Amino acid sequence: MTAPPVVEDRVADAVSGHWVDRRAPRPARPYLRLARIDRPIGWWLLLLPCWWSSALAAIAAGRALPDPWHLVLFLVGAIAMRGAGSTYNDIADRDLDAQVARTRNRPLPSGQVRARQAAVFLVVQALVGLAVLVQFNAVAIAVGVASLVPVAIYPFMKRVMPMPQLVLGLAFSWGALMGWVALFGGLQAPALLLYGGTVAWVIGYDTIYALQDIEDDEIAGIRSSARFFGERVRLAVGLCYGAAAALVFAAGWQAGMGMVGALGVGLFAAHLGWQVRRLRARDGHGALGLFRSNRDAGLILFAGLAADAAWQGLL
Structure with missing residues (x-):
């Protein structure tokens, strides 16, 4: 007698062998x-x-290091709010997720979790994020609360916008404002330029990510920048990444960044250029690897900016 097939409940793009x-x-x-x-x-x-x-x-304030306590708070807050945002997105998208091969094994469309249970879990994660947010100054708290607007509308944009990644960029880039306002209590040109550059970066990397689902999205009628750009996706991602590097450099220049920071921005740009060279429009597996490599690109930029602050602090 043939044994019944084993149902795999791990989502397709999860890290293989993860402790979860x-x-x-x-x-x-x-x-x-x-x-x-x-x-x-x-x-x-x-x-x-x-x-x-x-x-x-830290560069603009003449400090040798970014505030360590802020870095820790941002780490905890990012994990909590990423979880809350993803839970909210899955509640809103559970019917669409059931139609896409990569997402149909997610807990909600597969029936592992009910919508009401997911909503309770969402509230718990949001409360953790709130506990982190109230550690900052009043202006930073207000700026952080404002981030909920793009987060709330993003899941519905893929139904009406040809490029929902733009709204995702507005949401996922919010941290580019938070580190600055947490230290200075206000928003100046460097933070706004960094935010613009980060939005362009997010649109670029999430377009790469969307290449995994392009065939299923076409069937389900889900809109994405990958579908919108079509065969011009490589050029489009290159333009997004070019804008990201230019705006990040402008932000650093406005903040008083020196040669060490400029080198970091240059290495960041080089990594983004490497992604564009490797990108292929219908290579979903390769797209996932390129998407994940943006962690390394981001760490390179952070290391360059932090090293610039330390170097200038020694002068």
């Missing part, structure tokens, strides 16, 4: 997957703009 799949208690696994703990690239990409902004603020 191997060691977490089985009842907790669907919730950890809702929070994307098995896909850490998400919270890295939310965290890195916060760290860039903190390092940029």
